[in-house]
Amino acid sequence: MSDSLRLSIAERELPSGLTLLAVHNPRVRTFACAVSLDIRPGDEPEDRSGLAHLVGECLDEGTSHHDALGLAAAVERIGASMEGNARGGVVMGPAASQKEALDLLREMVLEPEFPGREVRRVQAEIVTEIRAEEDDPRSVAARRFRREIYGDHPLGRPPHGTLRSLGKLKPKDLRAFHDAWFRPAGGFVAAAGPMEPERLLDQLTKVFGRFRGKPAKHVPMADVDLAATSRDAHLPMSREQVHVFLGHIGIRRTHPDFYVLSLMDHVLGTGPGFTSRVSKKLRDEQGLCYAVSAGITASAGEEPGTFTAYIGTSPEHRQKAIDGFLTEIRRIRSEPPSPQELQDVKDYLTGSFVFGLERNTNLAAYAIRARRFGLGFDFLQRYPDVVRAITPEQVREAAERHLHPDRLVVVSAGAS
């Protein structure tokens, strides 16, 4: 492996349990920093669905030092951009204004005030967003699909909440959630940019060193089971296309089959261009759609993701598309991909991962992922060998273990 792929990453764990990560990206004049705390889907009370998302959306609506407009102006004045999310936030900007930008990020993530008027305004905006999603058959189908798969598990709830749950949330709920869960232990702050990593760690230590608090006690989440049998639901809406989701519960990122399955995904349904089987068949040969995909690894995270096949097509092609997916799922379970087909995918994966290392935000996210999932910072050097060692029969076996064509949830929304 070429030395140019050897990333220089430095790490420091603070006494609070917060881990700082610094990635060296010497060829750019910009930097990015992400805060990602240990906040889990189950931490949101069941009757407060949408709370974690609302907290993330309101982080930049006013802090102990700035009101919403003042904070936005401070960020824009230094040429940066910043946004909050349910686990912290991200700032990116010119390297020349890194120090100011990091201070603003800390202020937004750790000192939000959640002013009543702003919270109510953001709530109203999310209400509008939920209604727009209700207009969008793809979102409608996706939400129902998750619900069908996850059931009562926290991941089955719509992340934005519902009109009813959102309406009940008050600024004091946001403050309580922030107090309870925005804790340093188990969290990460990762920055990438041209600054030498040890110096960058010193700077991050100065900014985040005073972030203290006891570790939070997370609420354990139940496991999600496969559906007993296949089921099929259609939600009619007056539109041109119908959006079909088909799948079942998937795997965690730490699952030992992850890499074999990522090869399977590329053969089956997430390959680049129209090289995957489903896009070759359903788009390229049959012309059924503009958008089609199928895969299990993209959604694998700390909690199990889903195996999801998706197509947007005309209503008269709905069944043909579903049958097409089923044929390909059964095929990849019963016969190994040809050595050439697998080699093509390996060539792609071993050559393409370097593109994930160009942007600072990707580098910061990579450092967090490598630590959070125990991949090790030398993961990039090992990855090509891991991929090359996988055999066609391993792909078939993994497909047989993880794809369940007789226990699929099919949900569609749109034209009938």
Added chain:
Amino acid sequence: MSERDGGIETAMLPDVEIVELENGFRALLVERGPLPVVASLLWYRIGARDEKTGETGVSHFLEHMMFKGTDRFPKGQIDLLTSKMGGSNNAFTDNDSTAYYFAMAADRWETALEIEASRMRECLLDPREFASEKNVVLEELAMGEDDPWRPLYQATESLIYQVHPYHHPVIGWRQDLERLSVQQMRDYYARHYGPNRAFLVVVGAIDKARTAARIRELFGSLPRASEREEPIREPVPVGERRACLRTPHSVTRLCIGFPTCRMGERDDYALDVIAHDLGNSKNSRLYRRLVLKEELVTEVSVMNETRQDPGAIFFLFELRDGASLARVEAIVREEIGKQIEEGVGKKDLERIRAQIRSSFLFQDEAVLDLAMKLARFEAGTPEGFRTLATVLPTYDSLTQKELREAAAKYLDFDRAAIVTAVPAAAKAPSRKGRAPARKAEGARRKRR
């Protein structure tokens, strides 16, 4: 160079080697490491602007067909080779251009050049592939029709341009697409695709001399296509134009467009600053007033879309539940009036300049972004990519007077196109409003 920008101006223009061939082909080469990646971008000066009535959508449809095989690279090979080389490829078509790009590992990227050279004149345009891909394009069209923003944007654009080809959607009109024959597409391809209508940008870990030699070898003998024709000019509107769309969505939306200038003209820079001051940030006039103060809309976006021929500036709004369209429009008129009268505040101007400066900086992080930046200026401005050297000084040199004059000249409601999209179920246009999932993406159509 000022201290504040940390030397950004000098570095805006990378070291570019130019390769010029006798057949009119031109290539811009930028060597950049240390990551072993290369972006190759082939940009054709062909787009919806070049289409005649009856063949609308052919540029975009042809872009799809360019992946369906050539004499040398049969069907499926382009995507397969790209992926085997660890790369990705894609393409887009807009009003003025069609662009094809590859991002690849540095030790194997030259296949991209071979593919581009081959499909410049030798695309197969097989009738069976044409028929099957037509369905894909029609599905893409249907997807756009279901989108809450696209029909609104397109209706506004069609109102602004009554005779100029910008009147037509880039994807084309459904009936034209349905009727389009493979022969029409072959004629269009033969007429327009050639080295004199294209240029190439390569950025990444390349050997410039070797790359230049390879380009000469591959593209040097390709015959010219016909030169680009000037389309009919759009007359200046003599009054406001309005339309109302009834949509299946439950959210009320508003789009206001004004015809503007060409890309790279001094007024274009002024319009960028004005667009920032009016929309696109929390501190902008329209956001402060409509979202924060009056709580009438959930999202404001302003797009300064300058083009080869005079472009347009679009204002897009998504109304909140129960907000009145008339009230929103009245406030937009009022705030634009204030913009014309007051110009851009001193502090606001500094903030906007900082945002513009760093938006250019971010485009240097990835090789493909840098290639796109160079290509956009090469295609769209009279001085080509060299314009980049003067972009930031030009923004900095705009005076308050110029900003006020540009606002007054272009944001004139006697030339406005105003389109509302209201729920089909609603009786009055001011009924319920709902919010944004995605912003309109402008006129660009991507392959996927």
